[in-house]
Amino acid sequence: MNYTIGIGILNIGLALFLSPFLEGIVRKLRAFIHSRKGPPLRQPYYDLLKLLGKENLEVSPNYLLRLAPIVYLTTILIAGLLVPMGTISPPIAAAGDVIVFIYFTTLAAVIIMMSAAASESPYAQIGVSREMMMLLTVEPVIAIALITGAVNAHSLRMSDIVMWYLTNGPTVSMVIAGVSVFLAVQAQLGKLPFDISEAEQEIMGGLFIEMSGPKYALFKWGFLAKQVIFASLFCQIFVPWPATFTLWLDVPINLLKVLIVVVFVCLIDVVNPRLRIDQAIRYFLVMVFVALMGLVFALVQA
Amino acid sequence: MNIIKRLQGKFGKEILEIKEPVKGKIYLTIPKTGILNFAEYIFNELKGRFVISVGTDTRSISNDYTITYIFSLDKEKTFISLQAHVKNDDLTIDSITPIVPGANWAEREVYDMVGVYPKGHPDPRRFILADDWPDGVYPLRKDFPYDKKPESAPEMKVPLKKTSEKSTIISLGPFFPVLEEPAYFRLFVEGEQVVGCDYRGSYNHRGIEKIGDSKLTYNQIPFIAERICGICGFIHSTCYCEAVEEAAEIEVPLRAKYIRTIMLELERIHSHPLWLGIAGHIIGFETVLMQTWRMREPVMWLCEAISGNRKTYGMNIVGGVRRDIPKDLHPKIMDVLNTLEKEWRTLLKAIQGDTTLMMRLKNVGRLSNEDARKICVTGPTARGSGVRIDSRFDHPYAAYAEMGFKEFVSYPDGDTLARTLVRLEETLISIDIIKRALQEIPEGPIIAEITEEIPPGKEAVRVVEAPRGEAIHYVMTGPDNRPFRWRVRAPTYANLQAIPVMIQGASLADVPITIGSIDPCFSCTERMIIVDKKTGKERVITQKELLEYSIKEKLK
Numbered sequence: 001m002n003y004t005i006g007i008g009i010l011n012i013g014l015a016l017f018l019s020p021f022l023e024g025i026v027r028k029l030r031a032f033i034h035s036r037k038g039p040p041l042r043q044p045y046y047d048l049l050k051l052l053g054k055e056n057l058e059v060s061p062n063y064l065l066r067l068a069p070i071v072y073l074t075t076i077l078i079a080g081l082l083v084p085m086g087t088i089s090p091p092i093a094a095a096g097d098v099i100v101f102i103y104f105t106t107l108a109a110v111i112i113m114m115s116a117a118a119s120e121s122p123y124a125q126i127g128v129s130r131e132m133m134m135l136l137t138v139e140p141v142i143a144i145a146l147i148t149g150a151v152n153a154h155s156l157r158m159s160d161i162v163m164w165y166l167t168n169g170p171t172v173s174m175v176i177a178g179v180s181v182f183l184a185v186q187a188q189l190g191k192l193p194f195d196i197s198e199a200e201q202e203i204m205g206g207l208f209i210e211m212s213g214p215k216y217a218l219f220k221w222g223f224l225a226k227q228v229i230f231a232s233l234f235c236q237i238f239v240p241w242p243a244t245f246t247l248w249l250d251v252p253i254n255l256l257k258v259l260i261v262v263v264f265v266c267l268i269d270v271v272n273p274r275l276r277i278d279q280a281i282r283y284f285l286v287m288v289f290v291a292l293m294g295l296v297f298a299l300v301q302a
Numbered sequence: 303m304n305i306i307k308r309l310q311g312k313f314g315k316e317i318l319e320i321k322e323p324v325k326g327k328i329y330l331t332i333p334k335t336g337i338l339n340f341a342e343y344i345f346n347e348l349k350g351r352f353v354i355s356v357g358t359d360t361r362s363i364s365n366d367y368t369i370t371y372i373f374s375l376d377k378e379k380t381f382i383s384l385q386a387h388v389k390n391d392d393l394t395i396d397s398i399t400p401i402v403p404g405a406n407w408a409e410r411e412v413y414d415m416v417g418v419y420p421k422g423h424p425d426p427r428r429f430i431l432a433d434d435w436p437d438g439v440y441p442l443r444k445d446f447p448y449d450k451k452p453e454s455a456p457e458m459k460v461p462l463k464k465t466s467e468k469s470t471i472i473s474l475g476p477f478f479p480v481l482e483e484p485a486y487f488r489l490f491v492e493g494e495q496v497v498g499c500d501y502r503g504s505y506n507h508r509g510i511e512k513i514g515d516s517k518l519t520y521n522q523i524p525f526i527a528e529r530i531c532g533i534c535g536f537i538h539s540t541c542y543c544e545a546v547e548e549a550a551e552i553e554v555p556l557r558a559k560y561i562r563t564i565m566l567e568l569e570r571i572h573s574h575p576l577w578l579g580i581a582g583h584i585i586g587f588e589t590v591l592m593q594t595w596r597m598r599e600p601v602m603w604l605c606e607a608i609s610g611n612r613k614t615y616g617m618n619i620v621g622g623v624r625r626d627i628p629k630d631l632h633p634k635i636m637d638v639l640n641t642l643e644k645e646w647r648t649l650l651k652a653i654q655g656d657t658t659l660m661m662r663l664k665n666v667g668r669l670s671n672e673d674a675r676k677i678c679v680t681g682p683t684a685r686g687s688g689v690r691i692d693s694r695f696d697h698p699y700a701a702y703a704e705m706g707f708k709e710f711v712s713y714p715d716g717d718t719l720a721r722t723l724v725r726l727e728e729t730l731i732s733i734d735i736i737k738r739a740l741q742e743i744p745e746g747p748i749i750a751e752i753t754e755e756i757p758p759g760k761e762a763v764r765v766v767e768a769p770r771g772e773a774i775h776y777v778m779t780g781p782d783n784r785p786f787r788w789r790v791r792a793p794t795y796a797n798l799q800a801i802p803v804m805i806q807g808a809s810l811a812d813v814p815i816t817i818g819s820i821d822p823c824f825s826c827t828e829r830m831i832i833v834d835k836k837t838g839k840e841r842v843i844t845q846k847e848l849l850e851y852s853i854k855e856k857l858k
Contacts, residue, residue: 034592122472126810129493192586193658201480201584202811203472272658274586276811277494279661 008081008091010251015080019224020044022259026266033270044224051217059210060119068115069218072108076222076229079104085232086251089159096156098146109135112207119210127206130277131197134187137284141184144291145177149237151298162240173301176294178238180287185230187284190223191265193272194280231258305380312343324548326380327763334386334395341398344373344382351376352404352678354791356776357412359443367418369395372763372776376696381763388418397423404678407799415442430504433459441512448509448516463500465490472810476505480584480814494810499802514788520546520756523788524618530790531823532613533573534768536565538790539618541766544699545777546620549762552750558622559701560743565617566700566766567732572601573769574729577821581722584818585662597645600638607631622749632740639733650726663719667804667816670716674800681771683797683820686721688714693767705738718819755783768793770821794823
């Protein structure tokens with residue numbers, strides 16, 4: 001029990017308090033590619049503190065708008081407890097945690113959309129419709145990839161999938177699933193070329209146009225935490241090597257892998273312009289088919 | 303065939319007066335009832351391109367108002383100015399907008415400014431005056447003092463276009479992240495598709511023409527003309543100076559012409575990277591923004607080394623330039639240009655090979671060749687639609703005739719990609735021009751000595767190819783050694799009118815880059831009257847109260 005609480009705290013700690021540091025590294029890297037100096041590594045912490053300290057403006061009497069940021073961050077953190085970050089089994093390991101994880105990530109997106117819709121800004125409305133379209137095409141890619149793992153391992157537990165993968169080694173189906181998850185993570189994290197629902201140059205931040213101060217801080221923090229969670233998901237489930245089965249070694253190894261993934265995500269972000277929503281959807285529909293191919297392979301092998 | 307002969311053959315006695323003081327500048331005086339026939343003939347038969355119309359209060363000269371319509375015949379390298387006199391008892395003239403769609407804004411502006419109403423105009427709403435400017439007050443009339451502030455008239459608020467119930471209104475502006483200056487595009491959107499739009503601009507008026515007409519002397523205007531635009535200031539001051547020089551028949555020393563050419567091309571060289579960076583920013587490609595602006599910076603330092611300023615050089619004056627480009631600066635100029643050329647070629651290749659970028663630029667914001675001609679767009683916007691015009695070639699100025707300028711880039715596709723490629727390749731040509739100019743520049747004086755007063759009653763139209771298109775300055779000289787009328791048309795004035803056509807049916811995501819693709823410069827376009835925009839209908843507290851309120855809050 002104590003062990004479970006321990007790794008629970010570890011996961012939350014990594015997602016909440018290490019994620020701004022990762023963002024700091026990403027910003028330095030981006031600045032380097034831009035031929036700029038970039039802000040200090042601790043800047044994202046300052047940003048969060050500054051936003052948290054600002055006046056909490058109420059743009060609408062709607063309660064949804066007030067509660068959404070807290071619910072959002074909580075949802076993200078629960079999703080964080082469902083992903084292993086240096087351990088084989090995540091802190092909340094129950095039968096079917098794969099399904100629960102998909103539920104919670106979808107829920108987080110739905111909360112953002114609901115709060116944006118509650119703000120009644122026309123820019124936010126367009127952001128909502130774009131986010132909805134993205135969600136409907138990106139979420140299936142991740143779901144299918146996870147189900148591919150589940151079919152292979154004959155279990156809906158994250159830990160079983162990881163163990164199966166570690167013993168059986170890379171198979172065609174898992175490699176396809178891994179690649180499609182990696183590409184979907186770019187969109188999940190709202191990075192270019194898929195930051196379409198925010199698109200400050202077109203709809204002035206879209207979903208977040210009415211968010212400011214502490215509310216925006218919580219959303220921002222949630223996004224930073226998401227970066228660690230999705231990178232960990234990819235690293236631990238689809239590239240589980242090397243696994244030493246010792247906590248104090250596996251956690252740093254996972255962090256290193258997460259850093260590499262985040263750097264790659266940043267590189268894609270820096271060298272791409274924003275796609276139009278129709279172009280992005282066409283792209284992810286192809287990805288859905290690719291992920292389905294992986295699933296077919298898994299079913300044939302099973 | 304000779305243009306004058308063709309005009310005389312067609313219209314005969316209808317032409318009241320015809321003169322050609324300088325080769326390629328034809329001034330026709332016609333009866334006001336004949337304007338439609340003349341405009342139609344010049345636009346459709348002679349393939350003339352509408353440039354601008356000028357409303358002048360000539361009550362002190364001929365007891366009427368003069369409306370001048372300027373057309374450019376690019377192939378014949380000629381400007382035709384149609385002048386119609388409008389008497390005080392009937393202040394109307396037939397609108398030529400149904401024939402020449404590009405005249406839409408110009409005619410509304412003439413009404414706003416001098417009060418001659420365009421009869422039959424499809425959209426005669428107020429265009430350039432502020433929303434609370436009182437009715438019947440025409441600021442460019444000579445009896446209106448340049449420093450007068452009329453009473454606010456909130457009831458004059460310009461009605462906005464209605465839209466169908468199905469569509470949502472998305473406001474782009476008056477302040478918007480990708481518009482560097484205020485302009486208001488109301489987009490009617492169904493889902494993601496733009497089904498229509500309305501434009502309201504003129505938030506940047508500074509009264510530059512009025513102050514030039516009523517207060518400044520010939521040699522003060524170049525400095526205010528340079529401040530019309532923050533990017534292509536030198537273009538406006540050159541254009542103005544050349545217009546006065548043409549009117550007064552002043553011969554500018556060849557060295558001064560070459561120096562003007564070099565500075566004009568430097569301006570193009572620093573404007574195009576600036577544009578490319580902003581275009582990158584608009585589609586979220588920040589790396590392009592950062593890198594192109596880094597490449598641009600040495601050019602700005604070069605301008606500073608030559609003139610003492612990064613921008614707004616203050617070098618032009620009627621008769622020549624005030625500052626020489628010394629020989630010992632030549633190696634430095636060559637150095638900067640060589641580095642930029644190398645980097646620019648790499649960039650050009652990278653951009654052409656970027657598939658995601660191509661997805662965002664190709665087939666976006668299409669302007670057909672036919673529409674481009676109708677709306678009379680200029681510069682890269684025209685050349686991107688296959689209209690082969692470039693005033694450096696069509697109406698050479700500065701030293702372009704001496705240097706034999708003839709290569710210009712043109713693409714037939716009419717999309718944002720075409721306009722981008724035109725600008726990218728033009729930059730390389732500009733680099734070549736400067737290099738050649740530095741080799742060819744002759745020794746000699748840089749300014750012509752002017753001892754006599756400039757005679758009144760002379761007219762001149764001059765054009766300079768700005769990075770965005772052609773800037774046109776019309777000058778009419780007046781008594782007391784001061785200009786009587788000075789009219790400016792910036793390139794964006796023509797190009798912005800093409801936006802509704804370009805964004806019709808487009809995806810909302812493509813609208814910012816389409817607007818960006820004409821490289822709009824709003825403060826250039828809007829330069830006419832001193833406007834106090836602080837008062838509006840919906841306002842409850844005055845600015846003073848607001849200020850007091852905010853100070854009180856701060857003290858708390």
